[in-house]
Amino acid sequence: MTSPVAETPTRVQVGGTAGTAPYEVLIGRQLLGELPGLLGTAAKRVAVLHPEALAETGEAIRQDLAEQGYDAIAIQLPNAEEAKTAEVAAYCWKALGQTGFTRTDVIVGVGGGEHTDLAGFVAATWLRGVRWIAVPTTVLGMVDAAVGGKTGINTAEGKNLVGAFHPPAGVLCDLAALDSLPVNDYVSGLAEVIKAGFIADPEILELIERDPVAARTPAGPHTAELIERSIRVKAEVVSSDLKESGLREILNYGHTLAHAIEKNERYNWRHGAAVSVGMVFAAELGRLAGRLDDATADRHRTVLEAVGLPLTYRGDQWPKLLETMKVDKKSRGDLLRFIVLDGIAKPTVLEGPDPAVLLAAYAEVSG
Numbered sequence: 086m087t088s089p090v091a092e093t094p095t096r097v098q099v100g101g102t103a104g105t106a107p108y109e110v111l112i113g114r115q116l117l118g119e120l121p122g123l124l125g126t127a128a129k130r131v132a133v134l135h136p137e138a139l140a141e142t143g144e145a146i147r148q149d150l151a152e153q154g155y156d157a158i159a160i161q162l163p164n165a166e167e168a169k170t171a172e173v174a175a176y177c178w179k180a181l182g183q184t185g186f187t188r189t190d191v192i193v194g195v196g197g198g199e200h201t202d203l204a205g206f207v208a209a210t211w212l213r214g215v216r217w218i219a220v221p222t223t224v225l226g227m228v229d230a231a232v233g234g235k236t237g238i239n240t241a242e243g244k245n246l247v248g249a250f251h252p253p254a255g256v257l258c259d260l261a262a263l264d265s266l267p268v269n270d271y272v273s274g275l276a277e278v279i280k281a282g283f284i285a286d287p288e289i290l291e292l293i294e295r296d297p298v299a300a301r302t303p304a305g306p307h308t309a310e311l312i313e314r315s316i317r318v319k320a321e322v323v324s325s326d327l328k329e330s331g332l333r334e335i336l337n338y339g340h341t342l343a344h345a346i347e348k349n350e351r352y353n354w355r356h357g358a359a360v361s362v363g364m365v366f367a368a369e370l371g372r373l374a375g376r377l378d379d380a381t382a383d384r385h386r387t388v389l390e391a392v393g394l395p396l397t398y399r400g401d402q403w404p405k406l407l408e409t410m411k412v413d414k415k416s417r418g419d420l421l422r423f424i425v426l427d428g429i430a431k432p433t434v435l436e437g438p439d440p441a442v443l444l445a446a447y448a449e450v451s452g
């Protein structure tokens with residue numbers, strides 16, 4: 086593949102504080118020419134991990150690297166949540182072993198959050214950690230999954246229960262990739278964009294509210310700005326708390342219930358759809374706990390619905406969801422913990438809410 090001349094990308098720095106290595110998130114178009122420069126001088130072998138849906142892109146990247154003298158292989162992964170499993174990770178380890186992949190070799194993860202989470206996890210575990218580069222191709226991957234170094238897989242017991250913090254050496258967000266993304270996957274990513282709006286950057290909400298229909302497509306007038314603003318929110322948080330010892334928990338807004346819904350649906354619900362319901366629940370919890378004003382709680386419903394995200398889940402599933410939430414990573418012993426808002430851009434932790442309040446909040450989202 087030829088690497089056409091790129092327009093100047095926007096660069097957002099992540100890390101570089103508290104002993105973490107800095108890296109950049111590049112946002113623009115035709116960014117693949119930046120890839121060789123991120124591989125490091127000692128790299129000889131490169132493994133390009135990609136979903137079936139991006140077979141052509143994966144092969145083009147592999148071929149480009151091979152033409153530049155790298156011993157490049159492509160590893161094709163199943164689409165969607167089927168990729169984030171121990172079996173698929175083991176399949177990748179086998180391929181790396183058979184290629185003689187060493188500590189100076191590099192993994193390139195191409196795809197949405199499922200595939201960059203898996204690729205990062207394989208990079209974190211192979212030889213106890215090799216370099217990796219993320220090439221996110223979904224909105225969700227660009228604004229959230231590829232940034233910050235949370236890598237992992239799901240198990241039958243729950244979402245992302247096995248994983249490692251292993252930041253990439255660089256992230257290439259090529260906005261042109263979004264043109265082929267199915268609309269439901271595009272909209273799913275908007276849930277994390279809206280999350281960034283509620284927890285840190287209300288301008289995001291205003292841009293979407295001005296024209297929610299336009300926000301649903303990559304051709305919308307504010308696409309690049311929405312993506313960049315969300316990346317800046319994530320970059321700032323993970324730069325000061327990579328391993329989630331405090332502040333980073335705010336990125337989990339809406340996720341306590343969302344992960345329980347995803348598990349309950351055997352990972353057949355899109356992550357963003359579950360996060361949407363989870364944020365409505367968290368807003369209701371905040372309101373019932375006397376922290377969040379009515380207008381901000383209601384705003385969750387209006388902005389999420391306006392872009393086509395779901396607001397409700399099955400009422401009869403509460404006992405199962407509650408059980409799953411108990412093993413959420415924010416729980417401590419028997420103490421359930423949720424991220425709620427004290428107001429726009431004022432996230433905080435709500436510990437051990439009264440079970441009656443939890444149930445009442447769930448009643449507000451049960452369809």
Ligand SMILES: NC(=O)c1ccc[n+]([C@@H]2O[C@H](COP(=O)([O-])OP(=O)(O)OC[C@H]3O[C@@H](n4cnc5c(N)ncnc54)[C@H](O)[C@@H]3O)[C@@H](O)[C@H]2O)c1
Binds near residue numbers: 138235265357
């Ligand atoms: N690590 C983190 O910090 C973090 C943050 C948020 C979400 N996540 C994880 O991300 C995952 C969700 O990621 P997602 O929403 O990107 O879904 P996804 O990766 O499943 O992608 C959606 C679908 O679109 C296909 N696809 C990807 N890019 C495409 C393109 N450009 N054109 C056409 N098809 C394309 C994929 O193969 C897949 O079938 C969840 O597992 C979630 O837990 C991780």
Ligand SMILES: O=C(O)C(=O)C[C@@H](O)[C@H](O)[C@H](O)COP(=O)(O)O
Binds near residue numbers: 229235334336414
């Ligand atoms: O980066 C984070 O931290 C997040 O919580 C971002 C979330 O959007 C993301 O879905 C993440 O994978 C959830 O992590 P988990 O630790 O709750 O599994």
Ligand SMILES: [Zn+2]
Binds near residue numbers: 229277340356360
């Ligand atoms: Zn998420």
